[in-house]
Amino acid sequence: MNPSIIAHLPTPIERAPRLGEILGITDLWIKRDDLTGLALGGNKVRKLDLLVKDAVDQGCNALVTGGGRQSNHARVTAAAANRFGIECHLALSGPQPKRYEGNLLMCHLLGATIHFNSGNEYYDIEERILNISDQLAESGGLPYPIPIGGASTIGVGAYELAAHEIEDQFAAIDNLAMDWIVVADGSGGTHAGLLLGLGASNTRVLGVDVGTRPDLDEAVPELVKSTAEFLCVANNMGTVFVDHDHVGPGYGRASDQTISALRTAAQSEGLILDPVYTAKALDALRTHAADGRINGRVIFLHTGGTPALFTHEYEGLLREEADTN
Numbered sequence: 001m002n003p004s005i006i007a008h009l010p011t012p013i014e015r016a017p018r019l020g021e022i023l024g025i026t027d028l029w030i031k032r033d034d035l036t037g038l039a040l041g042g043n044k045v046r047k048l049d050l051l052v053k054d055a056v057d058q059g060c061n062a063l064v065t066g067g068g069r070q071s072n073h074a075r076v077t078a079a080a081a082n083r084f085g086i087e088c089h090l091a092l093s094g095p096q097p098k099r100y101e102g103n104l105l106m107c108h109l110l111g112a113t114i115h116f117n118s119g120n121e122y123y124d125i126e127e128r129i130l131n132i133s134d135q136l137a138e139s140g141g142l143p144y145p146i147p148i149g150g151a152s153t154i155g156v157g158a159y160e161l162a163a164h165e166i167e168d169q170f171a172a173i174d175n176l177a178m179d180w181i182v183v184a185d186g187s188g189g190t191h192a193g194l195l196l197g198l199g200a201s202n203t204r205v206l207g208v209d210v211g212t213r214p215d216l217d218e219a220v221p222e223l224v225k226s227t228a229e230f231l232c233v234a235n236n237m238g239t240v241f242v243d244h245d246h247v248g249p250g251y252g253r254a255s256d257q258t259i260s261a262l263r264t265a266a267q268s269e270g271l272i273l274d275p276v277y278t279a280k281a282l283d284a285l286r287t288h289a290a291d292g293r294i295n296g297r298v299i300f301l302h303t304g305g306t307p308a309l310f311t312h313e314y315e316g317l318l319r320e321e322a323d324t325n
Helices: 017-023 043-057 072-083 102-109 122-138 153-173 189-198 216-231 256-269 278-290 312-323
Strands: 013-015 027-032 062-067 087-092 113-116 143-145 180-185 204-209 241-243 297-302
Touching (some): 013 153, 017 278, 043 062, 043 143, 043 153, 072 102, 087 122, 256 278, 278 297
Parallel strands (some): 062 087, 062 143, 087 113, 180 204
């Protein structure tokens, strides 16, 4: 495994027996990629570990990326840029808000240059990332554009390595097979990397659509293919499973079921999820376990995202849900 430059690796795995009992899963584990270290951690730190190294090797002096206003990737990219003394430009969805909360507040604290956009669509933001990069280059800069969520071949490669890390951890425990890994699916890069790393194993991966990208079913296998070619490794990808039924009201918006899943994790295991990504993934796992589609040894990949909890919108939803119980 390549040495880490900013991430705390390997991240721990831990049993979650109380949560497993509630969900009806006899062997539930949590892979704690919320504990990767940099700026409150999360799965994007793994990707940036490789992406920033590539940017520095190329002599770039600015990272350019984007996403929603509660983008974990944007927050960690800003922090990674500071670690290497280079600029960070963020293309974030929607107009400039009156309140800076959660990840957006942290991006501001970290000193990123924030470019708000009139549009919210995924590929509008991707185009804006490239436009900002072109403007910086025209001014003599050396920008390094990063797609939303770090979903490039290099970013996907970080989770190809993570898949082997998980396999090694379980081999050291009991060498029993893993049946499922469940992960929130935003831009698709984490899902794709896991599929590539697991290869021909019998472990299946369920990606839970959180409403970020409109073409996940096509994007995930394409990312696997392009990354396999880039890394010169075999592509033994199995079936691509994407759950589209737990998006709720849309990206960044939580349903009652999302908030219920968030509360269940907190009150059963002291596990803090977030309402944008991981609580939707847990809600989907609850559904799939209840109807028998998922069973056996299950690993829930905690991708981080805690700052989103600290916004006015989610604070209201959490209190409202509590008041109805």
